[in-house]
Every structure is written in C-alpha cells, then in structure tokens.
Amino acid sequence: MFVDKAKIYVKGGDGGDGLVAFRREKYVPEGGPAGGDGGDGGDVIFRVDEGLRTLVDFRYQKHFKAERGEKGRNKSQHGANADDMIVRVPPGTVVVDDDTQEIIADLTKHGQEVVIAKGGRGGRGNTRFATTNNTAPEIAENGEEGEERWVVLELKVMADVGLVGFPSVGKSTLLSVVSGARPKIGAYHFTTLTPNLGVVDVGDGRSFVMADLPGLIEGAHEGVGLGHEFLRHIERTRIILHVVDMAGTEGRDPFDDWEKINDELRLYNAKLEERPQIIAANKMDLPEAEANLAEFRRRLAETGKDYAVYGISAVAKSGVQELLYKVMDLLESIPETPVVEELPEITERKVYRLEANEDQDFxxxxxxxxxxxxxxxxxxxxxxxxxxxxxxxxxxxxxxxxxxxxxxxxxxxxxxxxxxxxxxxxxxxxxxx
The missing domain is CATH 3.30.300.350 (GTP-binding protein OBG, C-terminal domain)
Structure with missing residues (x-):
C-alpha cells in the first residue's frame, strides 16, 4: 500500500522530578541536602531510512511519545536521562507543523536526522538550592514537560526521472517495459492512483530510478482531479519525461496536451519550468502518429524551446532504448543533489531562566x-x-x-x-x- 500523507502526534519525554533528601549517615546527625537532579526526557527524532518508500506505517501508529527522565536519587545522584525515540521516515519526507503550517524539516538523505519534539529538562534536587542562609532546603523542582505537537508528513517521491502526461498516454506501459515494476494498466483514465517506482537498467552498466506519476488534467494545480495529491511528487524528480499520445487516440491534439500539462506544472511551481525535460512521443505504431509528430516538431520549434523529442512505441518497444540512453546521459550531466525546500536552520527553543529579572515578560x-x-x-x-x-x-x-x-x-x-x-x-x- 502506498501512503504519501499522514498526520501524527509527537511528544518529547517529560523531565524527571528533582528529589528532596538529606544525608542520613552514622555519626552525621545533621547531614546536609542530598537530593539529586532528575534526568532529561527523551527527544523525538526523525531519521531518514532509504529502505522505506511509503508512509504506510503511520497509518497504524499515529502517536509517538518519548520516555520520561528518571527522578533524582539520594546521595546527590542524577537521575538517568531517557533514551531518544527514533522514528524512521522515507527519503523525501517533508514535516509540517499542523497548527502553523510551517515547514519544520525537509528530509532527503539517508541517515539525516532532525529533532521534532524536544524532551523536557530534569528538575533540580534540593542540593541545588542550598545557600548560606538556608543550608537544609526542602525545595526541589518538578521536571519540565516535553514539547508536543501534531505534524503532517508529506512524502515527495525521490526519483531521478518522473513520467508526466495526460491519463492513458502510456506512462505505466513504458515503466513496465523498461523496469521490473508492474503497475496496474487498464484501458480507462486514472488507472494509476499512486506513484509507482521502478529501477531502469539502461543495459550498459548504468541505471536510474523512474517514477510513474498519476495522470494530470487541466486545473490540477488548483486541486482538480487528483491534482495536489500528486503534483508534489514531481518536485523531487531531476528530469521530467513528458509522455505524449502522438496518435491522438482520444481526439486531442498532441501539442495542446503537451502545452496544457506544462502550464499545470508551471502554475503549481514556477521552478518546474526550469527542470530538464525530454518528450517521449508515444504510440508511434498507430496511424496518423508520423504526421502528428512532424506537426508537433514544427510547433515546438516556434516556441524556441530546445527539448529533445523521441518517437517511441511502448507496446512495441520500438525507440525505447535510444530514449533511455538520452535520459541517462542527461542525468549524468546535471547535479545529483535532490531539490529540497529552502529552510532556515532549525534553532533551539527558547529557555526561560526563571530566577532572572525578565521585565515586561508578563x-x-x-x-x-x-x-x-x-x-x-x-x-x-x-x-x-x-x-x-x-x-x-x-x-x-x-x-x-x-x-x-x-x-x-x-x-x-x-x-x-x-x-x-x-x-x-x-x-x-x-x-x-
């Protein structure tokens, strides 16, 4: 099951309470304070695991709470700090605060970590409050509460190549031909309802990851059809492979199809217009495809855009190998760094020093x-x-x-x-x- 969005609750562990205690030893009738500090609560940390490809685990577990720190001990011993809670997420996960809609983190690299909910500090024991005027204080602090929040996880598929195009233009067929992926293929619109990933072996020792993204329609950038649910996956791809039904089997004009999909991409995210793109003119084994391809090339030249166009037939597997070589060569000529959100560096939360004179803090x-x-x-x-x-x-x-x-x-x-x-x-x- 492919799940690419989930809402979960996270809470850092509470700090352990400080202890009020006094030395009670033989020959020490009036021992001083001996209460230790409580341990710090555990943090909730998200860690990227490249072995994961979906958020399905978060459908069944929605609450993540770190452990509380231990209470302070006698003989001025510090309570143990709680272990951090590690939550594994797939690469491409964007973490959004549900209340403020602020992006907390954009996790893309294996092993990358970020603290989502910080644990509370442990309370101080009574040894910390001893003064010359009060050598035996009966004061100890409770542990601080851990941070808590609801967050939304959005998965943007991490793939080298993203297949885009109108429904039923042959994207799923192409993926099944060039990789071991077996997406659902049917003679009706929106056969693909979730992204499918496949590893493509070019045949010369090189390979790349291709994603078959669900078909787009006009108005997708405004959420029409399945718009926003899948447009976000395109943001992560390094190359856009635009599949066009060059035979016009559904009565649409191939060039108009190409323009409309590009408009949807641009309106959703203007940066997608700058993404390298290759056009796969599919269904070239059908009548009228050759004439349509010639007209398509002519109109494309008039736009001034220098996109490579390859005539293929995914069903007949003709022209596919040449297309794969071109895709691989282009991938090797562009940076491997995935496209990520520009986020400010995560800073530590503000800690109030309660004994200080903080004027106007109320x-x-x-x-x-x-x-x-x-x-x-x-x-x-x-x-x-x-x-x-x-x-x-x-x-x-x-x-x-x-x-x-x-x-x-x-x-x-x-x-x-x-x-x-x-x-x-x-x-x-x-x-x-």
Missing part, C-alpha cells in the same frame, strides 16, 4: 472579578514548582515579587482575597504588610 488583564497574568516563563515555573512544600510556595512568591508582578497587580487594583489566575493555576492575592 501582561495583566481582567476576567470578570479575576486578574489574569499571562506569562510563558511564569507558567513554566508553576509546572516545575512542587507546591506540596512550604518552602517551594515561598520561593514561588518571592519570584513573583522580584519580577514585579505583585506591584503590577496592586497598581491594577488587586485587593486582598481576589482571585489571581496564571495558566491553569489560581490563588488568592494577599497584600503584604
């Missing part, structure tokens, strides 16, 4: 009687704070005062007992004496 608004504080860094702090201990609560309150949030709430009119909401966390405002 906004305050009213929601009926409650005051709502919007602050990404404070919301992260809440998730990492263990509110079950008094010292952790007091530390959280100190950070709010240091950041100026208390003062800003008073200036907005907050009074004793009024509800303050930060993310999903609610508490009562208490005016300090």
């Amino acid at each position: 906004t305050i608004r009213r929601d009926n009687e409650a005051f709502v504080v919007d602050s990404p860094s404070i919301e992260k702090l809440i998730k990492r704070t263990n509110f079950s201990t008094h010292e952790s609560v007091m530390r959280f309150a100190r950070i709010l005062r240091k950041r100026g949030i208390d003062k800003a709430l008073r200036e907005r009119g907050a009074k004793d007992g009024q509800t303050i909401r930060i993310g999903d966390f609610e508490f009562e405002f208490v005016e300090q004496e």
Whole structure:
C-alpha cells in the first residue's frame, strides 16, 4: 500500500522530578541536602531510512511519545536521562507543523536526522538550592514537560526521472517495459492512483530510478482531479519525461496536451519550468502518429524551446532504448543533489531562566472579578514548582515579587482575597504588610 500523507502526534519525554533528601549517615546527625537532579526526557527524532518508500506505517501508529527522565536519587545522584525515540521516515519526507503550517524539516538523505519534539529538562534536587542562609532546603523542582505537537508528513517521491502526461498516454506501459515494476494498466483514465517506482537498467552498466506519476488534467494545480495529491511528487524528480499520445487516440491534439500539462506544472511551481525535460512521443505504431509528430516538431520549434523529442512505441518497444540512453546521459550531466525546500536552520527553543529579572515578560488583564497574568516563563515555573512544600510556595512568591508582578497587580487594583489566575493555576492575592 502506498501512503504519501499522514498526520501524527509527537511528544518529547517529560523531565524527571528533582528529589528532596538529606544525608542520613552514622555519626552525621545533621547531614546536609542530598537530593539529586532528575534526568532529561527523551527527544523525538526523525531519521531518514532509504529502505522505506511509503508512509504506510503511520497509518497504524499515529502517536509517538518519548520516555520520561528518571527522578533524582539520594546521595546527590542524577537521575538517568531517557533514551531518544527514533522514528524512521522515507527519503523525501517533508514535516509540517499542523497548527502553523510551517515547514519544520525537509528530509532527503539517508541517515539525516532532525529533532521534532524536544524532551523536557530534569528538575533540580534540593542540593541545588542550598545557600548560606538556608543550608537544609526542602525545595526541589518538578521536571519540565516535553514539547508536543501534531505534524503532517508529506512524502515527495525521490526519483531521478518522473513520467508526466495526460491519463492513458502510456506512462505505466513504458515503466513496465523498461523496469521490473508492474503497475496496474487498464484501458480507462486514472488507472494509476499512486506513484509507482521502478529501477531502469539502461543495459550498459548504468541505471536510474523512474517514477510513474498519476495522470494530470487541466486545473490540477488548483486541486482538480487528483491534482495536489500528486503534483508534489514531481518536485523531487531531476528530469521530467513528458509522455505524449502522438496518435491522438482520444481526439486531442498532441501539442495542446503537451502545452496544457506544462502550464499545470508551471502554475503549481514556477521552478518546474526550469527542470530538464525530454518528450517521449508515444504510440508511434498507430496511424496518423508520423504526421502528428512532424506537426508537433514544427510547433515546438516556434516556441524556441530546445527539448529533445523521441518517437517511441511502448507496446512495441520500438525507440525505447535510444530514449533511455538520452535520459541517462542527461542525468549524468546535471547535479545529483535532490531539490529540497529552502529552510532556515532549525534553532533551539527558547529557555526561560526563571530566577532572572525578565521585565515586561508578563501582561495583566481582567476576567470578570479575576486578574489574569499571562506569562510563558511564569507558567513554566508553576509546572516545575512542587507546591506540596512550604518552602517551594515561598520561593514561588518571592519570584513573583522580584519580577514585579505583585506591584503590577496592586497598581491594577488587586485587593486582598481576589482571585489571581496564571495558566491553569489560581490563588488568592494577599497584600503584604
């Protein structure tokens, strides 16, 4: 089964919680803090595997969650970091964020890796909070949550040569003749509903990969027919082999067919107009094909485009070998680098240093009687704070005062007992004496 699009959920592992612990050893009646840090959560990493050719595995598994880091240990021991989750994808996979529609990665080379969801940092143990004023703190952080997102995977077939043309012009027949591929062939439109790949042995020790792409029709660039589902596969091919029914068996003009398909390619992606193209004038064993080919060459010359035209009959296998030699020679004369999306370098996510004084990193608004504080860094702090201990609560309150949030709430009119909401966390405002 060929699957070229899938939507999946990925989540990095949560960081392990830090530990509150103290030395309890013989002859050390008042040992200091000994709680270790939690381990980091695992990342979700996509890795290209050239042995894969489809996204069918993602039809049956749609959720990928990395493991959580271990909790901190006694004797100041660090919890183990979780292993990364490796997700194998075929070459040609484009990863798109489902919310923003931003392209995250364009994966084309075997072994290429990219972090799609980063794991959370482990929480700090109480040894990290010891000071000269508080030598035995009962404070430890919870692990940070791992990143999570829905992503759409789009596979653009990686092939040296892409067969394009109207339905029923003989693309599948040609692929079956020159390679070991056995695509479905029938005497009706859209016999091919998914791309078919075949390795073509030219016969002189050289070979290349050819893709039979489903037939295009007018309006394909706007999604008409099966348009967008298959046009994206053409973007990856190094050469376009344009198959034309030169006998006009369905009453269409061969040159008009050629122009219409080229227009669809150009309207979908203007760069495709610059892609090297060879024209395979198929069905030359049928009546009127010779006359049509002569007219086709004349009209092509008038356009000023210097495309090679080869008369062939895929059914009779005539002219096919000469065509393959030309394709192979052209492939060897152009760069082997596949066409990829121009993406900015992936940068690390922003990490908030919660103890720092980050002025204006918050906004305050009213929601009926409650005051709502919007602050990404404070919301992260809440998730990492263990509110079950008094010292952790007091530390959280100190950070709010240091950041100026208390003062800003008073200036907005907050009074004793009024509800303050930060993310999903609610508490009562208490005016300090």
